Amino acid sequence: MNDLLSCLPEELEALLLSVGEPKYRAKQMFPQLHRGLSPDEMTNIGKATREKLSAVASYHLPKVRRKLVSALDGTVKYLFELSDGHCVESVVMTYNHGRTICISSQVGCRMGCKFCASTIGGKVRDLLPGEMLGQIIAAQKDLSERISNVVMMGIGEPLDNYDNVVKFLTLVSHPDGLNIGYRHISLSTCGVVSGIYKLAELNLPLTLSISLHAADDDTRSSIMPVNKRWGVDELLTACKDYYGVTGRRLSFEYTLISGKNDTTAQAVHLANVLNRHLRTRNSTMPIHVNLIPVNEVTETGFVHSSPEAVSAFAKTLEKHGIRATVRRTLGSDINASCGQLRREDNDGRPSSS
Numbered sequence: 148m149n150d151l152l153s154c155l156p157e158e159l160e161a162l163l164l165s166v167g168e169p170k171y172r173a174k175q176m177f178p179q180l181h182r183g184l185s186p187d188e189m190t191n192i193g194k195a196t197r198e199k200l201s202a203v204a205s206y207h208l209p210k211v212r213r214k215l216v217s218a219l220d221g222t223v224k225y226l227f228e229l230s231d232g233h234c235v236e237s238v239v240m241t242y243n244h245g246r247t248i249c250i251s252s253q254v255g256c257r258m259g260c261k262f263c264a265s266t267i268g269g270k271v272r273d274l275l276p277g278e279m280l281g282q283i284i285a286a287q288k289d290l291s292e293r294i295s296n297v298v299m300m301g302i303g304e305p306l307d308n309y310d311n312v313v314k315f316l317t318l319v320s321h322p323d324g325l326n327i328g329y330r331h332i333s334l335s336t337c338g339v340v341s342g343i344y345k346l347a348e349l350n351l352p353l354t355l356s357i358s359l360h361a362a363d364d365d366t367r368s369s370i371m372p373v374n375k376r377w378g379v380d381e382l383l384t385a386c387k388d389y390y391g392v393t394g395r396r397l398s399f400e401y402t403l404i405s406g407k408n409d410t411t412a413q414a415v416h417l418a419n420v421l422n423r424h425l426r427t428r429n430s431t432m433p434i435h436v437n438l439i440p441v442n443e444v445t446e447t448g449f450v451h452s453s454p455e456a457v458s459a460f461a462k463t464l465e466k467h468g469i470r471a472t473v474r475r476t477l478g479s480d481i482n483a484s485c486g487q488l489r490r491e492d493n494d495g496r497p498s499s500s
């Protein structure tokens with residue numbers, strides 16, 4: 148069965164042609180599907196067409212299984228149920244410049260980062276392009292508000308679901324669909340180097356964000372298993388290539404864990420490593436590090452750095468020419484970082500299993 152929300156316009160045309168319907172119907176349907184209407188709700192599509200289409204394709208929007216709204220800042224967190232009953236999380240944050248949604252790219256994750264709640268139960272499956280898109284459409288529908296920015300920082304590793312993520316990017320930026328331009332999209336990776344090279348070749352003007360969290364291989368490998376496959380040098384070489392090809396600056400995420408990666412010596416090392424790799428004669432990439440005190444997850448036992456340690460870390464980076472900001476925490480009263488709501492809810496498993 149084809150997933151209608153995962154179809155590009157030309158694929159929708161082909162589907163319609165395959166059931167003997169004219170392809171101009173695709174032009175009528177595509178924008179409506181992306182506004183959250185199922186074929187049955189489309190008043191300009193006849194019953195016969197809908198019936199023929201339903202034999203080969205289906206329309207699923209994620210259902211809101213739980214919704215938490217922060218009393219502090221209005222951040223909204225959704226636990227969305229997919230058509231097979233598995234769940235993922237999305238978070239909608241409101242900024243001066245509009246609404247940003249943080250979406251999931253997989254059910255669970257297999258990257259194994261030691262501080263992260265999303266990976267505790269491993270990966271269940273990849274999300275389809277339409278299931279990533281569906282999170283945005285369903286949230287927009289629920290809030291009756293337009294969402295203008297997307298960050299792929301929810302559950303899952305986007306570059307471990309490369310083809311579906313790239314197709315999602317084409318769909319979400321399509322002028323007849325949600326029309327969210329690449330400049331309003333960030334993709335975050337734990338450092339899947341092969342995927343960074345592939346993405347660079349596409350030369351999309353999105354923002355690539357690297358979850359670095361440590362700049363020496365021993366520390367990084369101890370908290371992020373992906374570092375055993377691609378070490379810090381290989382990762383930053385890929386980042387430099389990415390900047391060289393696309394001209395888009397990358398941003399680095401660094402989550403501060405008390406006693407693990409938050410010493411002054413580690414800040415100096417981080418600055419040196421970034422400068423050495425990215426500020427060479429041929430590359431003067433502006434470097435930005437987002438510092439995030441680790442969100443404490445019961446199972447991981449990690450403790451966040453004190454506010455003093457965080458600001459000392461930031462100051463050391465600045466002193467060495469690296470711009471650093473401490474991430475503003477939104478939705479702290481609803482545990483807005485991803486993975487935790489799904490775990491609370493029986494790992495988001497279908498309720499029958």
Ligand code: SAH
Nearest residue numbers: 262263300303304335336337358400441442
């Ligand atoms: N797999 C991708 C995207 C999902 S994670 C990636 O690793 O980038 C989104 C961000 O949240 C990453 O920077 C990740 O390292 C960070 N993160 C995960 N668990 C966290 C926690 N407990 N506290 C703070 N940040 C966390």
